Amino acid sequence: MSNKIGIIGFGNIAKAIITPLLNDSILKTEEVYCLVKSNKSLDLIKNSYPHKINIFLANSSDAKMVWDSPIKLLSVKPQQLNEVDEFNIKKEQENYMVSILAGVSLRRLEEKFPNHKCVRAVTNIPILIGEGLTGISWGAKINEDKKNFIKSIFKTSSKIYELPEEYLDIFLALTSSSPAIIALIIDSLSDGGLSGGLNKKLSEELVIEMILGTVLLLKKSNMGIIELRNMVTSPEGTTISALNTLEKSCFRSALIDAIMAARNRSKEFQ
Numbered sequence: 316m317s318n319k320i321g322i323i324g325f326g327n328i329a330k331a332i333i334t335p336l337l338n339d340s341i342l343k344t345e346e347v348y349c350l351v352k353s354n355k356s357l358d359l360i361k362n363s364y365p366h367k368i369n370i371f372l373a374n375s376s377d378a379k380m381v382w383d384s385p386i387k388l389l390s391v392k393p394q395q396l397n398e399v400d401e402f403n404i405k406k407e408q409e410n411y412m413v414s415i416l417a418g419v420s421l422r423r424l425e426e427k428f429p430n431h432k433c434v435r436a437v438t439n440i441p442i443l444i445g446e447g448l449t450g451i452s453w454g455a456k457i458n459e460d461k462k463n464f465i466k467s468i469f470k471t472s473s474k475i476y477e478l479p480e481e482y483l484d485i486f487l488a489l490t491s492s493s494p495a496i497i498a499l500i501i502d503s504l505s506d507g508g509l510s511g512g513l514n515k516k517l518s519e520e521l522v523i524e525m526i527l528g529t530v531l532l533l534k535k536s537n538m539g540i541i542e543l544r545n546m547v548t549s550p551e552g553t554t555i556s557a558l559n560t561l562e563k564s565c566f567r568s569a570l571i572d573a574i575m576a577a578r579n580r581s582k583e584f585q
């Protein structure tokens with residue numbers, strides 16, 4: 316990779332995407348041009364971010380150096396999109412806007428950035444440890460070379476799935492919102508441990524190790540999900556008592572409804 320990249324909004328997720336590329340020298344510091352909104356973030360990044368990237372305030376004249384980049388990663392919050400406008404675009408080059416904003420459609424991006432070819436990417440928080448999932452939907456007229464470059468931005472930190480845009484909202488609900496659901500499940504199960512007399516720290520540790528082991532078993536053994544469930548659910552046993560209690564509380568439909576609520580919220584941003 317040798318292209319300059321502009322990053323509009325160098326917050327948590329942009330850092331999680333870009334830092335491993337800098338750590339592995341896939342990107343050089345002098346190729347990374349970033350914008351933030353506040354002096355506070357600017358100072359924090361200048362003083363404590365481990366790589367000496369180029370970073371400027373969005374409303375400064377230096378911002379043009381970021382907008383100069385042929386490829387930009389748009390990583391502000393969806394609610395901040397209205398404050399971002401094309402600025403000093405080099406029309407003689409092809410410009411690409413890769414948005415990671417939840418829910419914001421390609422059509423809206425193309426209207427907002429008429430001098431850019433637009434791409435939507437949905438990624439999730441395990442990118443922080445290189446275990447993320449990224450869904451990508453391509454806008455019109457993007458050639459294979461550019462697609463490969465854009466995929467390489469996410470490849471170090473995540474597995475990539477190329478999807479038609481109509482599936483990105485459900486992809487987001489399942490992969491980007493669900494880590495919060497898993498965190499809630501871990502917290503709730505460990506409260507169960509607490510109720511049974513274990514301390515919270517040990518309960519959390521047991522739950523996390525149990526989830527990790529269960530997931531690895533499913534991944535490594537080819538065992539089906541129902542097969543695993545049946546294997547640990549014996550007649551009149553402890554597990555069926557637990558599962559019955561969850562059925563009475565509509566646990567499964569609550570999870571299905573939660574995923575659909577996240578998908579519908581994502582659609583509202585469009």
Ligand SMILES: NC(=O)c1ccc[n+]([C@@H]2O[C@H](COP(=O)([O-])OP(=O)(O)OC[C@H]3O[C@@H](n4cnc5c(N)ncnc54)[C@H](OP(=O)(O)O)[C@@H]3O)[C@@H](O)[C@H]2O)c1
Pocket residue numbers: 323324325326327328329350351352353354355356357373390391392393395398399415416417437438439440491
């Ligand atoms: N959280 C997740 O799990 C997750 C997962 C996948 C994708 N996403 C998406 O990732 C995006 C960023 O989320 P985040 O958690 O990284 O947010 P964040 O940490 O708040 O980062 C937002 C960044 O945008 C900057 N910014 C704000 N207004 C700007 C403007 N007008 N011009 C240039 N920069 C501006 C902010 O600067 P200041 O700090 O100075 O305000 C900050 O650096 C969101 O759109 C979200 O939908 C989030």
